[in-house]
Amino acid sequence: MLPAYAPGDRVLVYTWAYGHREPAIGDVVVLRDPEMSARWLVKRVAAAPDIDGRVTVLGDHAGSSRDSRAFGAVDASAIVGRVVWSSGDSSR
Amino acid sequence: MFRTLIDNGLRSGLRSLERVSAPATAHAHCDIPCGIYDPHLMQIAALSVVRMNQLIDALGDDAAKTKSSLSRYITVKEEHAEIVKRETRIIWGDYFKPDHLEKFPDLHQVTWDIMKLAGKNKQEVNAGAADELLAATQKFAEMFWASKGVATKKAPSNQAVGGELVVPA
Numbered sequence: 084m085l086p087a088y089a090p091g092d093r094v095l096v097y098t099w100a101y102g103h104r105e106p107a108i109g110d111v112v113v114l115r116d117p118e119m120s121a122r123w124l125v126k127r128v129a130a131a132p133d134i135d136g137r138v139t140v141l142g143d144h145a146g147s148s149r150d151s152r153a154f155g156a157v158d159a160s161a162i163v164g165r166v167v168w169s170s171g172d173s174s175r
Numbered sequence: 176m177f178r179t180l181i182d183n184g185l186r187s188g189l190r191s192l193e194r195v196s197a198p199a200t201a202h203a204h205c206d207i208p209c210g211i212y213d214p215h216l217m218q219i220a221a222l223s224v225v226r227m228n229q230l231i232d233a234l235g236d237d238a239a240k241t242k243s244s245l246s247r248y249i250t251v252k253e254e255h256a257e258i259v260k261r262e263t264r265i266i267w268g269d270y271f272k273p274d275h276l277e278k279f280p281d282l283h284q285v286t287w288d289i290m291k292l293a294g295k296n297k298q299e300v301n302a303g304a305a306d307e308l309l310a311a312t313q314k315f316a317e318m319f320w321a322s323k324g325v326a327t328k329k330a331p332s333n334q335a336v337g338g339e340l341v342v343p344a
Contacts, residue, residue: 084203093189093198113201123201124274142203 084125084143089110093170094125100165105131106138111166112129114140123163127152133158193275212270214316217262217289218340220255226336227252228302249300256293259312264288266319279318285311291296309338 088094088111096113106112106128116122126140129151136158142148151157220305226249234241234248259300267286276282295301310336313329321328330335 090203093186094197095185095189096201097275116202123199125201131183144203148203161224170182170189 084127084148085112086120087143088135088166088169089171094166095168096164097167098164100167101159101162105130105161106162108166112140113163113166114157115161115163116156117161124150130156131165138162180246194196207285212319213318214262214266214312215342217259217266217312218309218316220258220262220292221305221312222332222334222336222338222340223255224252224259224267224296225302225305225309225338226334227255228300230337231335232302241337252300254299256296256308259308260290262311263293263315266315270319271322275322279322281314282318285318289315313339 088165092110094113101112108128108131110128112123112128113123113125116124125171126148128138129141130139134137134154136159138159139156141150141152147173214216216330229247231248231252233234234244253338263286267282271279273284289311292304295304296308317327320341320343327341330342331339
């Protein structure tokens with residue numbers, strides 16, 4: 084997710100973010116890896132939920148990101164929450 | 176100013192919290208979850224560098240033909256030297272962990288040798304340097320497989336270039 088997020092950055096995740104609204108394009112979210120559920124991923128929402136409630140997520144660093152291009156749209160229930168703050172340098 | 180205050184406050188608050196409860200890790204990158212690494216390609220690329228030196232050496236006297244072939248051989252030589260560097264960097268940086276250094280104290284040195292030799296092979300037409308590059312990738316491949324407890328052997332490449340590849344026994 085470079086340049087917005089770098090390895091080691093702390094991110095604060097609002098886990099109730101989608102109780103009252105749907106994931107919107109541009110949101111940065113933490114989700115369960117569809118191919119390895121014990122693992123969490125950070126990705127950006129690229130397409131809002133389709134009629135089945137599935138969300139397309141992409142990494143910012145397209146050349147080296149494993150995301151919906153690899154595992155398809157993800158179930159909205161896989162989304163843990165929305166990133167609302169990061170410890171990274173905001174000027175990066 | 177206000178933003179900085181909030182950032183600093185959150186940072187120090189989270190630091191305190193981390194002492195009590197470690198944060199979970201969320202991954203942003205591509206690690207293929209099954210972790211596939213293989214030192215085969217770096218050796219093939221090194222062999223290609225060896226081969227380009229052979230072809231350059233064998234170029235005839237036909238000036239027009241030679242000019243075109245020479246530039247193509249040099250391009251391929253440099254591209255493959257770069258592939259050697261890339262493949263080595265991925266395995267060295269992503270696969271090997273600090274624990275491996277105890278068992279393979281030469282790992283950094285061999286990696287560094289590969290980087291330097293690959294650079295030399297880009298700069299020069301030098302069959303000796305190409306052989307050294309291949310030998311260094313073989314050493315690297317031996318360490319890689321040994322770290323996984325896999326025995327190796329040197330097998331003939333069975334290609335026009337000759338040479339050997341380190342493969343699982």
